Amino acid sequence: MSSVARSGLTRILVVEDDEAMGSLIARGLTGEGYDITLVTNGMDALIAVANSDFAAAAIDVMMPEMTGFEVCRHLRQHGSTLPILLITARDAIEDRVFGLDSGADDYLTKPFAFAEFSARIRALVRREASTPKPVLRLGPLTLDTANVRASVHDKQLPLSTKEFSLLRYLVSRSGETVSRSDILQEVWGTTRHIDPTIVDQYVRYVRRKLDPVDAGVKIVTVRGSGYCLVVDGA
Structure with missing residues (x-):
């Protein structure tokens, strides 16, 4: 299954309940040549992953009803190997550890420079492209x-x-x-x-x-x- 959209662009899933932040991330990644799917809650994220193939996902941790930790854990428990970058305003060490233990591949705290965020996404995309898909x-x-x-x-x-x-x-x-x-x-x-x-x-x-x-x-x-x-x- 390919994570390249019909347009030829690499697909990235962005899960962010803050409208302004989500739009900012989506615009930035679109400007860098990615095909972006933006959703605002965990359930829509799970539906998106079930119905489309993504090269990577950026998921906000602090969302109502279903946190980013829970989304990540659910995906891993159901066999998804989607590369995941968790983003959050919480920078405590235990939160980072909890995020990685939930199955995340990387963890970035707010506020962040978009250049760093973009570099983290590129690293995940490269990793996904080089990993065999059983x-x-x-x-x-x-x-x-x-x-x-x-x-x-x-x-x-x-x-x-x-x-x-x-x-x-x-x-x-x-x-x-x-x-x-x-x-x-x-x-x-x-x-x-x-x-x-x-x-x-x-x-x-x-x-x-x-x-x-x-x-x-x-x-x-x-x-x-x-x-x-x-x-x-x-």
Whole structure:
């Protein structure tokens, strides 16, 4: 699953209940070339992470109803490896320790210089880009690459090894058009002595398994170019 938006920009989630601060951070990061999703509470943050892929998140600690600590802990308990920067006005050592113990990757206290904040975000984005992803998620679809298992809404989706490899490749390039030769090279390991129509055959197999289970994604044929995996409604 890619954390690059359709626009080609890297996605960052900002969770801040202070409207002025949230807008300031969002404008600053947008100006630096990121695609920003701004939400104002913990529940909306969890929904955003469940439905989109982000390269990093900046989460305010002191929010009503659900604190940044709780958001971070919930994400980690549910398997999310999203790089998280917690931001707060509390600078006590025990608060920093509590934040890191909650699963945060970094911790920044207010007030801060935007240049430092931006540098922390860049570091998290670089770390995320260089870390292998054993589990890929796109909407309700989850691919466990280590165990070669697929599920939709936490229910197992039976796929052959080749079907899984095809779907994994399309998910990793979601929103992009990939050619038959690209798929052959990635899934079959070669483009030599293989009829390219085998790709069309396996795409049909995977479609027949995705369509009845409300997987939230579909494989679109791009005439003359190849295939593209898209999120329903995107």
